[in-house]
Amino acid sequence: MNKNSFPRGDIRVLLLEGVSQTAVKSFRAAGYTQIEFHEKSLPEAQLAERVAEAHIVGIRSRSNLTAEMFQNSRRLMAVGCFCIGTNQVALNAAQARGIPVFNAPYSNTRSVAELVLAEAILLMRRIPEKNMECHRGGWSKSAAGSYEVRGKTLGIVGYGHIGTQIGVLAESLGMRVIFHDVETKLALGNASPAANLSDLLERSDIVSMHVPETPSTKNMIGAEEFSRMKKGAVFINASRGTVVDIPALAAALKSKHIAGAAVDVFPVEPKGNDDKFVSELVGMDNVILTPHVGGSTLEAQENIGIEVAAKLLRYSDNGSTLSAVNFPEVSLPEHTGSRRLLHIHENRPGVLTQINNVFSETGVNIDAQYLQTAGQVGYVVIDVDATEDQGRVLRDRLAAIAGTLRTRLLN
Ligand SMILES: NC(=O)C1=CN([C@@H]2O[C@H](COP(=O)(O)OP(=O)(O)OC[C@H]3O[C@@H](n4cnc5c(N)ncnc54)[C@H](O)[C@@H]3O)[C@@H](O)[C@H]2O)C=CC1
Numbered sequence: 001m002n003k004n005s006f007p008r009g010d011i012r013v014l015l016l017e018g019v020s021q022t023a024v025k026s027f028r029a030a031g032y033t034q035i036e037f038h039e040k041s042l043p044e045a046q047l048a049e050r051v052a053e054a055h056i057v058g059i060r061s062r063s064n065l066t067a068e069m070f071q072n073s074r075r076l077m078a079v080g081c082f083c084i085g086t087n088q089v090a091l092n093a094a095q096a097r098g099i100p101v102f103n104a105p106y107s108n109t110r111s112v113a114e115l116v117l118a119e120a121i122l123l124m125r126r127i128p129e130k131n132m133e134c135h136r137g138g139w140s141k142s143a144a145g146s147y148e149v150r151g152k153t154l155g156i157v158g159y160g161h162i163g164t165q166i167g168v169l170a171e172s173l174g175m176r177v178i179f180h181d182v183e184t185k186l187a188l189g190n191a192s193p194a195a196n197l198s199d200l201l202e203r204s205d206i207v208s209m210h211v212p213e214t215p216s217t218k219n220m221i222g223a224e225e226f227s228r229m230k231k232g233a234v235f236i237n238a239s240r241g242t243v244v245d246i247p248a249l250a251a252a253l254k255s256k257h258i259a260g261a262a263v264d265v266f267p268v269e270p271k272g273n274d275d276k277f278v279s280e281l282v283g284m285d286n287v288i289l290t291p292h293v294g295g296s297t298l299e300a301q302e303n304i305g306i307e308v309a310a311k312l313l314r315y316s317d318n319g320s321t322l323s324a325v326n327f328p329e330v331s332l333p334e335h336t337g338s339r340r341l342l343h344i345h346e347n348r349p350g351v352l353t354q355i356n357n358v359f360s361e362t363g364v365n366i367d368a369q370y371l372q373t374a375g376q377v378g379y380v381v382i383d384v385d386a387t388e389d390q391g392r393v394l395r396d397r398l399a400a401i402a403g404t405l406r407t408r409l410l411n
């Protein structure tokens, strides 16, 4: 039976933003009892305080984990983003402190794809305006400006996990699919790459954004890009709010150059359900506004809870970092019958020699050794044939090596 030298009951797990109860159940089932659960994200000062007390932190998209928080979090061992995006976390700062960050790269992709397709159909039929008119007691039964999606061109910007799924589903509705990506991508079905972003914008009846938040995607769609789109085309953004210049979108909608839009993500989003939502797009009849719910289905959230909790538990109990987004990836077998030492260090010459010296000097036999480096950190896992006391001595000797960021002993 593998037992962490740091008892599971002492490991503090902080779960925020109402992550699914499937995560809570996973931690409990694995013997973790100190679980602090919050339905919302916390205000920055309180978040910093709670993170500083935790060993494992689980968030969604609304909690910003800053470099300063990582610097001040002595205990913090791992972070789980119960979502796809990890832009809310200072990943390099976490890496520099030897803290792996995990996410769920697939579990909510179908949910986003379904929402986007539904919105494409609603926008092409001008349903948002008709809906608002009926709510106001109006009645304008007319086909003017309403189109089927069949035969129309869908332009997907960012042809990754979500973009590709949307492409496949859209083709099943008879749409033509073109895409633009910075990487060369295998086109699924009959989809084809556009020559570049401008080409995609000029040819599409529907443009849908599926890129991550990065410096290169910031405001990648602004006044110039909207002007390149066909008159009467519609626009969807369920990626990140920073990708689109909102005043430029509002202007393109007001001028009717863009016939409608669906926006799920915003440059500034309320921290919680009680906070006020403010946007220049509020009150525009031809805009579907949703509160960042692209991935918010029960199916997706339950699966994400299981997936991310499993990654955090595997790291905590076994040392595996498979699919960490900022950390050397090591997939480890169980270590039944041996003690496991984890050593996270600055990725610089000389550290490995010192690690190996510790074992030759103490005469403890190494059963297996795993090493991986990424960016600023190196991660060495050593399985040893040692008593519990020897394990502790080894851990302390490893911790004393210059350049060490963290050590752990898994019994
Ligand atoms: N609204 C919501 O609730 C949700 C939003 N998202 C957002 O959707 C984004 C995309 O998700 P996935 O498809 O799973 O990610 P992914 O990583 O599989 O795909 C993103 C694609 O964008 C491409 N890309 C990156 N920079 C680009 C640029 N400047 N121009 C063109 N292409 C670029 C990448 O090469 C990649 O193929 C996530 O990063 C997240 O921010 C994800 C899930 C839920």
Ligand SMILES: O=C(O)CCC(=O)C(=O)O
Pocket: 060, 061, 062, 082, 083, 084, 085, 086, 108, 295, 296
């Ligand atoms: O569920 C959330 O809070 C965020 C969903 C999202 O945007 C993501 O998975 O990147």
